[in-house]
Amino acid sequence: MSSFVPQLSIVVAVYNGEKFLSKFFSYLQAQKLQNWELILVDDGSKDNSLKFLYEWKDKFPDVTILTQENQGVSVARNTGFNVARGKYVAFPDIDDVIDAKMYPRLLEIALADDLDIATCNGNYVYADGRPSRPIFPSSRLQTTGILTGPQWLEMALNSKKFLHVTWLNIYRREYLLAHGYYFEPGLHHQDIPWTTEVLLTAKRVKYIDERYYDYFIHSGSVSHTTPNDTIHVRTIHNYMKILEMLDAINQKHKEVTQNIDACYWQIAKEGLGIIHSIGSIQSIEVKKQMVKELFDRGIWSLIWQNAKDFRLRWRLGRRYFKLKRILNS
Known part of the structure; x- marks a missing residue:
């Protein structure tokens, strides 16, 4: 095995992405990087994605293609991360737009300041023609100096505009390995607990208010499919698991989280989302x-216990009686 250590490993999960891959690869070609590796994990695609991967393989200097049965984006990312060699690692999505300056800029600040995590801003871009907008408004979050992970997490959550995502960041690989961080298999929106715990233990983090990533919101995205009752139930179960994971993270890192009210607030906030999803279910029996x-799983108690301010408790109190009426109907 080569002892060469790339500066960056770009780990990409691919599932039925043939219509996105040509553009995605063109964005990667535009990155002015000197030494990096590209790790592509085909997650059991049923279209021509794997064929596209091999067609593009020779157009990059260092490419690894892995295949697996369909197990979801979390397992695909873990599979790619397991073979990554870079000093830093990134996890972009194939249906988004990556500015040519993104990875060179993040690497610049990460290497200069020996960061565990370097993070930037991006844009929401809508397929239906609505104007794009920054993911983190500059009025809420501005460029920082070097912070600890908990300092940045508290600042970001308190902005009420923070988005838990991996694709705006690069991570020092040895840092992730030292803590044993992997993505939760089978869990949609796994970036929420991942981002929370990774930041709670990071020592050196820096955010730059520079927009280098366009998050494309379209009907084909798993996160933005028009919901029906089946999707609502799946979402509810995912977020129940996320709340349990966030609570376990808060307990595991209690010496840090006990001083960050926002770590408890986010459990209550995500809990309100669960209640909203329940209200959107059409079938009375399923609802x-x-x-x-x-109630039986203890999720309501978890939400209530983590709602530490009056406004949240008032909102939850109103919903409690509505939930009981549904249960007793």
């Missing part, structure tokens, strides 16, 4: 089943 699970 009742979800309310029963909310």
Whole structure:
């Protein structure tokens, strides 16, 4: 095995992405990087994605292609991360736009300041023609100096505009390995607990208010598919798991989180999202089943215990009686 250590490993999960891959690869070609590796994980695609990967392989200096049965983006990222060699690692999505300056700029600040995590801003871009907008408004979050991870997490969560994502960041690989950080298999929106715990233990983090990534919101995106009852139930179960993971993270790192109210606030906030999803279910019987699970599984108690301010408790109190009416209907 080569002892060469790339500056950056770009790990890409691919599932039925043939319509995005040509543009995605063109964005990577535009990155002015001197030594880096590209790790492509085909997650059991049913289209021509794997064929596209091999067609592009020779157009990059250092490419590894891995294949696996379909197991979801978390497992695909883990598979790619397991073979990564770079000093830093990135996890972009194939259906988004990456500015040519993104990875050179993040590497510049990461290497200069020996960062565990370097992070930038981006844009929401809408397929339906709505104007794009920054993910983090400059009025809420501005460029920082070197912070600890908990300092940045508190600042970001307190902005009420923070988005838990991996694709705006690069991570020092040895830092992730030292803490044993991997993505939770089978969990949609796994970036929420991942980002929370990774930041709670990071020593050196820096944010730059420079927009280098366009997050494309379209109907084909898993995160933005028009919901029906089946999707609502799946979302509810995912977020129940996320709340349990966030609570476990808060307990594991209690010496840090006990001083960051926002770590508890985000559990209550995500809990309100669960309750909203329950309210959107059309089937009365399915809605009742979800309310029963909310109470029986202890999720309601978890939400209530983490709502530490009056406004949140007032909002939850109103919803409590509505939930009980559904349960008793």
